[in-house]
Amino acid sequence: MRAIWKGAVSFGLVSIAVRLYSATDEKDIRFHQVHREDGGRIKYKRVCSIDGDEVSYDDIAKGYDLGGGEMVILTDEDFAELPLTTSRAIEVLEFVPAEQVDPILYNKAYYLEPDQTAAKPYALLRDALTNTERVAIVKVALRQREQLATLRVRDNVLVLNTMLWPDEVRAAKFDILDEDVTARPAELAMAGSLIESMAADFNPLSYTDNYREALQEVIDAKVAGREVVQPEETEEAPAAAVDLMAALRASVERARAARGEEPAEATKATKTTKAAKAAVEKEEAAEPTPIKKTAKKAAAKKATPAKKTTAAKKSA
Known part of the structure; x- marks a missing residue:
């Protein structure tokens, strides 16, 4: 695995140098858009909607749409001046019971690997979280964005779970549930x-992605030049x-x-x-x-x- 971030976990006066690795790997089968006639890849050009000219990456900035055709343009210098105090640190804010964190807040998971010199404090935090049955609420800056996250233990390894901010979770409002x-x-x-x-x-290994397996079989059949057989429906849809x-x-x-x-x-x-x-x-x-x-x-x-x-x- 390749580390995507390097920094340190900081709680109290203890600092643990760590490397961050993506803990998940999506297995979706990805496709390219191609020309049906000859299989040529479809390419997209970055074209300005005003003058019609192609724009290079160096001339591209970020714009915030105010509506009514007005746009606020932000440059790299504008983003560089933003206060990201946790740019190279995973700052522990507090320790809370794991059951108090609503799973709807969880976003993406990362493994934390300690540096050679940080193995002991890493093990200290890991074992302390296990013994107290708590998770650490932390802040971390990833990809130019400050994120709320948790630190917990899985298979003897510290796992960082980035979280949605509370105002990013939509309220569930359904009129039919207001009835008695x-x-x-x-x-x-x-x-x-x-x-x-x-x-x-619960055993996650007992479940499989049937659609992805069937799609891979179709692709393999195309590669081998075999006839693709449409599988028969084995179950009828349940009646209301x-x-x-x-x-x-x-x-x-x-x-x-x-x-x-x-x-x-x-x-x-x-x-x-x-x-x-x-x-x-x-x-x-x-x-x-x-x-x-x-x-x-x-x-x-x-x-x-x-x-x-x-x-x-x-x-x-």
């Missing part, structure tokens, strides 16, 4: 049963659920079948299903059908006045 939409107890119990039937320990409880029950059974479990097997999911069924029966008893209401009325007619009074008192 609630699930029935029976539905919640059945949903819990479905979750238990699909419960597992009409009865929520029925859909939940079917989902539980499907999840069990996928795991090779018998319907009557005494698992935790089965116990939850029984609880869900009990909740359904309880809910049905609380909301009697017209037949049950008719039967109650018939029984009430046969009952004596004294019994009616007693029943009325009990219901009161």
Whole structure:
């Protein structure tokens, strides 16, 4: 790996010289735009929209659009005067519990490698973060921009996770959620049963990018001159659920079948299903059908006045 940044982690009076490496590598298959007839690469020219002349990199500046056709031009000198106090330092601001950092703030991950002379303080910070179960909130300047980030431990290595600033996260506002939409107890119990039937320990290696693999096969087939065969659809799109409880029950059974479990097997999911069924029966008893209401009325007619009074008192 090639280091993309060199500097130091600074917390208190301790300074740790480190190198920064990108911790992730996107595996997307990338394409070039080409001429369909002969495969020639499509090139783009930097052309000024006013005079139509091609512009060299040396004559390009950054412009901030004010709207209405007005533009503020900023040069390299303008950016050089900006106060980036953390230009060569990862400044620790505070240490917080890891669970308090909302994952939506995380952006990109980097590994930190210590210099030979900084191995001991590096290990000190790493072990201290592990023992206290906290992460460091830091500021760092990367690519001419000051960023908020966290320092945490992964596989015995310090990892820097750059973060979005709070005002970069959009607020979730959906009018439909302002309505009083609630699930029935029976539905919640059945949903819990479905979750238990699909419960597992997370193993990222068990998941694959099926689209990328299929696309690579198409490319390999083109290279080898083979005929590209369109794979057949193996699964039909699920139909829209009409009865929520029925859909939940079917989902539980499907999840069990996928795991090779018998319907009557005494698992935790089965116990939850029984609880869900009990909740359904309880809910049905609380909301009697017209037949049950008719039967109650018939029984009430046969009952004596004294019994009616007693029943009325009990219901009161």
